[in-house]
Amino acid sequence: MALCRFSLGICFHLFLSRINHKTFKMAAEGHKLAIFRGLLKFKSNQQKIWGVLIFLSIVTTIEVALGIIKPESLMVSFLRMKILNWIFIILTIVKAYYIAWDFMHIRDERSGLKNSIVLPLLILIPYLAFILLIEADYIFEVMDSGFVSWNF
Amino acid sequence: MEVTVNAENEEVWGGGNKPLNASYGKLMMWFFIVSDALTFTGFLVSYGFSRFKNINSWPIADEVFTHFPFLHGIDAPMYYVALMTFVLIFSSVTMVLAVDAGHHMQKSKVTFYMLLTIIGGAIFVGSQAWEWKNFIKGEYGALETRGGQILQFVDTTTGKRAAIQEFAIGVETDRATHQPSNGIWYQSETALPTVALAEVKKGFIEDENLVVRTQLLDENGQKTVLSRSESLAKVNEAVAVVEGANLVHNEYGNRLFADFFFFITGFHGFHVLSGVVINIIIFFNVILGTYEKRGHYEMVEKVGLYWHFVDLVWVFVFTFFYLV
Numbered sequence: 001m002a003l004c005r006f007s008l009g010i011c012f013h014l015f016l017s018r019i020n021h022k023t024f025k026m027a028a029e030g031h032k033l034a035i036f037r038g039l040l041k042f043k044s045n046q047q048k049i050w051g052v053l054i055f056l057s058i059v060t061t062i063e064v065a066l067g068i069i070k071p072e073s074l075m076v077s078f079l080r081m082k083i084l085n086w087i088f089i090i091l092t093i094v095k096a097y098y099i100a101w102d103f104m105h106i107r108d109e110r111s112g113l114k115n116s117i118v119l120p121l122l123i124l125i126p127y128l129a130f131i132l133l134i135e136a137d138y139i140f141e142v143m144d145s146g147f148v149s150w151n152f
Numbered sequence: 153m154e155v156t157v158n159a160e161n162e163e164v165w166g167g168g169n170k171p172l173n174a175s176y177g178k179l180m181m182w183f184f185i186v187s188d189a190l191t192f193t194g195f196l197v198s199y200g201f202s203r204f205k206n207i208n209s210w211p212i213a214d215e216v217f218t219h220f221p222f223l224h225g226i227d228a229p230m231y232y233v234a235l236m237t238f239v240l241i242f243s244s245v246t247m248v249l250a251v252d253a254g255h256h257m258q259k260s261k262v263t264f265y266m267l268l269t270i271i272g273g274a275i276f277v278g279s280q281a282w283e284w285k286n287f288i289k290g291e292y293g294a295l296e297t298r299g300g301q302i303l304q305f306v307d308t309t310t311g312k313r314a315a316i317q318e319f320a321i322g323v324e325t326d327r328a329t330h331q332p333s334n335g336i337w338y339q340s341e342t343a344l345p346t347v348a349l350a351e352v353k354k355g356f357i358e359d360e361n362l363v364v365r366t367q368l369l370d371e372n373g374q375k376t377v378l379s380r381s382e383s384l385a386k387v388n389e390a391v392a393v394v395e396g397a398n399l400v401h402n403e404y405g406n407r408l409f410a411d412f413f414f415f416i417t418g419f420h421g422f423h424v425l426s427g428v429v430i431n432i433i434i435f436f437n438v439i440l441g442t443y444e445k446r447g448h449y450e451m452v453e454k455v456g457l458y459w460h461f462v463d464l465v466w467v468f469v470f471t472f473f474y475l476v
Contacts, residue, residue: 136204
């Protein structure tokens with residue numbers, strides 16, 4: 001009985017690993033090689049990787065340059081935050097998109113998998129950030145209008 | 153023992169049907185990544201909470217992280233973290249190249265790229281340790297008031313920060329570091345600051361050019377500098393000397409800043425460290441030919457997902473700690 005179960009297990013395992021192997025091979029060949037909505041097409045997956053690296057490096061360089069120069073024109077407040085900080089956050093999200101889509105191969109995944117990874121994060125993160133930052137801003141107002149002394 | 157198979161449901165339950173076209177292992181890695189992403193979200197958002205709560209007195213990151221190796225005394229904000237970011241992005245690229253080589257079953261290429269990835273990760277962890285060392289050691293020192301506010305010092309002749317170790321004047325004191333062996337045995341303390349409070353106060357009173365800089369930010373986003381008479385009053389309220397930063401005291405300003413810095417970059421650094429360890433295990437498996445025998449390099453792809461995720465988190469930590 002035990003032997004029977006064991007051999008069945010082995011058979012099942014072999015069967016599964018064969019399927020795994022097959023689908024893995026299939027996925028490997030089906031890379032999508034265009035970025036920027038098809039504006040830039042690469043000949044091979046390797047070329048795409050280097051292309052994305054160059055893009056990410058450019059974005060990081062822009063961020064660092066802006067962080068060092070801090071142009072006066074971007075220090076204006078917009079929606080309770082400096083425009084410069086908005087630029088930083090947007091560029092960060094752009095970078096995150098290309099890391100996830102091209103390095104983590106989300107671009108090549110089925111839409112079901114893509115959505116079940118991205119949507120929970122896309123819904124929960126802005127929600128949490130929104131309620132906590134609003135709350136923090138309120139606490140700041142309370143403390144700032146004299147209920148707590150700067151020093152005691 | 154017999155396995156009954158319903159002929160009608162064979163398509164759905166008979167195995168081989170993969171609605172997401174991803175293996176079990178890959179799906180579980182994605183599960184982990186999504187939940188870990190939410191963990192980091194919690195950390196970074198609570199950092200944002202504390203920052204918005206103290207929006208008019210938060211430390212300025214450019215003034216805190218100014219070191220670069222071999223450039224002593226030169227003000228180099230951000231260059232070092234920018235370098236660390238490039239190192240991590242580059243090790244991400246070598247990782248994805250290893251995955252790609254794995255798809256083509258090129259064992260030597262996978263080995264080479266995995267090695268580069270491990271080296272990149274090790275450089276990054278080392279850099280972070282160096283960054284921590286500078287942060288813990290501190291630069292100018294400060295005084296702390298009873299309310300936990302930090303008083304930093306500015307030399308009005310140059311307009312630059314003044315280090316307490318330099319202007320303090322020696323005062324005779326018999327205060328020594330408390331040892332459990334020669335005092336209350338169940339109490340101990342860490343090393344005393346290099347200068348005593350009385351020495352800093354005396355040095356401050358004697359040098360007419362020194363003024364106090366508070367934590368509060370003015371409308372230009374700069375720290376408020378007090379007048380000489382206000383400074384003297386403030387210095388008299390000070391109760392302790394602070395050098396560097398730890399979880400309780402922080403010479404750079406709000407102590408929450410140091411707490412979050414240690415916690416978030418520490419948690420991320422731990423991810424990088426474990427990523428390097430996992431990469432090393434996979435690296436040896438590649439050399440031993442484990443995946444060659446298995447017929448596919450999916451394991452490299454799975455650890456690659458984790459590695460890219462660590463890179464992804466760093467992109468956000470970089471923005472929220474150093475840029476914004």
